[in-house]
Amino acid sequence: MEYVTLGRTSLKVSVAGLGCGGFSRLGLGTGKSEAEAVALVRQALDLGVNLLDTAAAYGTETVVGEAIKSVPRDSVVIATKAWVPRGEGRSAADRAVQSLDNSLRRLGTDNIDIFQLHGVSPRAYDQARDIIAPALLKEREKGKIKYLGVTETGSSDAEHAMARRAVEDGIWDTVMIAFHMMHQNARTRVFPLTMANRVGTLLMFAVRNIFSKPERLATALRELTASGQLPRWLADAPNPLGFLIHEGGARMITEAAYRFVRHEPGVDVVLFGTSEPEHLRENIAAILAPPLPLADRQTLTKLFGHLVGVGLDPPYSMPGFSSA
Numbered sequence: 001m002e003y004v005t006l007g008r009t010s011l012k013v014s015v016a017g018l019g020c021g022g023f024s025r026l027g028l029g030t031g032k033s034e035a036e037a038v039a040l041v042r043q044a045l046d047l048g049v050n051l052l053d054t055a056a057a058y059g060t061e062t063v064v065g066e067a068i069k070s071v072p073r074d075s076v077v078i079a080t081k082a083w084v085p086r087g088e089g090r091s092a093a094d095r096a097v098q099s100l101d102n103s104l105r106r107l108g109t110d111n112i113d114i115f116q117l118h119g120v121s122p123r124a125y126d127q128a129r130d131i132i133a134p135a136l137l138k139e140r141e142k143g144k145i146k147y148l149g150v151t152e153t154g155s156s157d158a159e160h161a162m163a164r165r166a167v168e169d170g171i172w173d174t175v176m177i178a179f180h181m182m183h184q185n186a187r188t189r190v191f192p193l194t195m196a197n198r199v200g201t202l203l204m205f206a207v208r209n210i211f212s213k214p215e216r217l218a219t220a221l222r223e224l225t226a227s228g229q230l231p232r233w234l235a236d237a238p239n240p241l242g243f244l245i246h247e248g249g250a251r252m253i254t255e256a257a258y259r260f261v262r263h264e265p266g267v268d269v270v271l272f273g274t275s276e277p278e279h280l281r282e283n284i285a286a287i288l289a290p291p292l293p294l295a296d297r298q299t300l301t302k303l304f305g306h307l308v309g310v311g312l313d314p315p316y317s318m319p320g321f322s323s324a
């Protein structure tokens with residue numbers, strides 16, 4: 001495993017971070033048992049992953065809590081999240097603190113390394129910064145939190161308006177950003193700002209559905225060619241991203257997707273979500289592999305560099321799923 005210092009924090013984190021949400025939710029989203037989910041987290045820890053990203057909304061905090069019982073608390077970096085509560089002023093701040101206390105209880109710990117506000121829209125940002133963050137900073141003084149972070153919504157904020165404000169405000173030590181082979185605009189819109197402000201970045205949506213489900217990619221390509229955003233051959237090709245698979249390149253599309261994001265300047269941690277032990281091994285290997293060949297990266301940028309907001313499926317967009 002490789003480790004980096006996360007922005008201006010003093011956390012040394014693995015470049016591969018286990019995402020405990022998404023459609024897989026460590027397997028709880030795909031019909032696996034809690035024991036299997038705990039085993040998956042332990043497998044990640046055994047392979048050197050030390051950053052675990054969960055959330056109150058995922059229903060996986062107790063699994064994470066169980067899995068980390070077997071390792072020293074300071075050997076893992078726990079990131080979790082609370083929604084920005086609806087409602088005004090003090091009561092919203094109280095509910096965020098309540099969410100923090102509930103997360104501490106479910107995780108079985110007395111402190112959270114990175115406490116994030118979850119899926120903050122540009123509209124909710126003022127409330128997050130001016131009402132919720134001050135209340136959470138008071139909890140930090142009590143030792144319940146080490147660092148504060150914020151995650152963007154993805155689908156409804158494809159231009160990263162919220163994150164662009166957050167990284168300049170000095171309150172948030174980390175931001176979670178959507179970036180992938182067909183949604184590359186964080187390269188110019190976010191990463192120069194995070195690097196300048198030394199804000200740590202956690203990457204989400206590297207694979208999601210679009211690069212793990214061929215039918216989802218086919219739908220996206222049909223829509224993008226119909227609207228003139230991509231050349232027609234991409235929708236007609238039987239294996240549209242097949243140019244990435246070759247000797248010296250990637251062996252699988254998911255591997256290409258993780259390798260593409262991992263080496264982008266400004267990316268600290270690549271989150272990956274899975275329910276499968278074999279995928280977990282593959283994904284860590286992909287994240288630790290060298291950059292894709294230059295020619296492949298150039299093709300991806302030439303073909304897809306102008307696209308915005310593709311493939312950022314919200315959690316309710318696939319049948320049978322209930323969390324982000």
Ligand SMILES: NC(=O)c1ccc[n+]([C@@H]2O[C@H](COP(=O)([O-])OP(=O)(O)OC[C@H]3O[C@@H](n4cnc5c(N)ncnc54)[C@H](OP(=O)(O)O)[C@@H]3O)[C@@H](O)[C@H]2O)c1
Nearest residue numbers: 019020021022024151204206207208212272273274275279
């Ligand atoms: N706004 C937010 O705060 C927000 C939003 C989205 C995500 N996140 C965070 O980011 C994390 C990562 O997002 P994500 O869960 O969408 O992860 P992802 O790694 O981009 O995609 C995961 C999907 O790809 C599949 N997959 C993974 N590895 C595979 C492989 N080697 N071969 C084939 N299929 C593979 C998974 O299915 P299998 O189970 O079959 O592997 C799953 O359906 C989340 O868990 C969460 O922690 C946060």
